[in-house]
Amino acid sequence: MRAALAILLVLKTASTAVAADCTQERAIYGDEAGLYTLTFQPVDAETSAASHRFSVKVKDSAVMLDGYVMTTEPVARPQGMLFFNCPDGDATGADLAACTVWQDILYGTSAGKIVALPAQGQAALTELLLPGFAPSLQASSAWGKDKLTVTPPDVLALKGCAS
Numbered sequence: 552m553r554a555a556l557a558i559l560l561v562l563k564t565a566s567t568a569v570a571a572d573c574t575q576e577r578a579i580y581g582d583e584a585g586l587y588t589l590t591f592q593p594v595d596a597e598t599s600a601a602s603h604r605f606s607v608k609v610k611d612s613a614v615m616l617d618g619y620v621m622t623t624e625p626v627a628r629p630q631g632m633l634f635f636n637c638p639d640g641d642a643t644g645a646d647l648a649a650c651t652v653w654q655d656i657l658y659g660t661s662a663g664k665i666v667a668l669p670a671q672g673q674a675a676l677t678e679l680l681l682p683g684f685a686p687s688l689q690a691s692s693a694w695g696k697d698k699l700t701v702t703p704p705d706v707l708a709l710k711g712c713a714s
Contacts, residue, residue: 573712575668576603578675580707586610587703589618589679590713593671602670607633614699616652620668623656629668631657631681635693653687679707 576593591605603620618633637650657668659676669676685702693699 573675573709574672575675576671577713578679578709579711579713580679581710582704582707586701587707588710589707591675592713596671602629603668605631609699609701609703612699614693616693620657629657631655631668635691650692652691652693653681653684655682655684655687657681675709675712677709679709681705681707 576591578591580589581587586609588608588610589605590608591603594601594604596602601619601621605618605620607616607618608614614635616633616635617637618631620629620631622628623630631654632651633653634647634650635652638646642650658665658680659668660666660678660680661669661674661676665680666676668679681703682705684705688694688699688703
């Protein structure tokens, strides 16, 4: 039991150290089983309506999910949206609804507290919380035969930092 607690403490400390050295737009998150990887990419804040961009890849699958974060109004909160096979170019609201896999506020943990996703340039969260991710994915066009069949967790831990 003590050995298991010591290992958890080392892993948590290592994750915290990575977060201190990594900005949110370069953060890479994953689940304990190594099935899901969520990777942030920088956006040009002056030309993009999105505050963040990210992608989700599933091990042993060709499916790639594209995500964006936009700030809600009138209360500023980071609204995450994840898409699968959206049409290129101009898309109607119905097109976007059909290809939306998940949409909710992105939360995470920092210093043991639940917080909103930080802005680009700020230290990465140690954990990322995607509320309702699993049921939304299972009800989406990305789920099923020859697509995704492994249920994701709603919490992903910081695994690394892109260069």
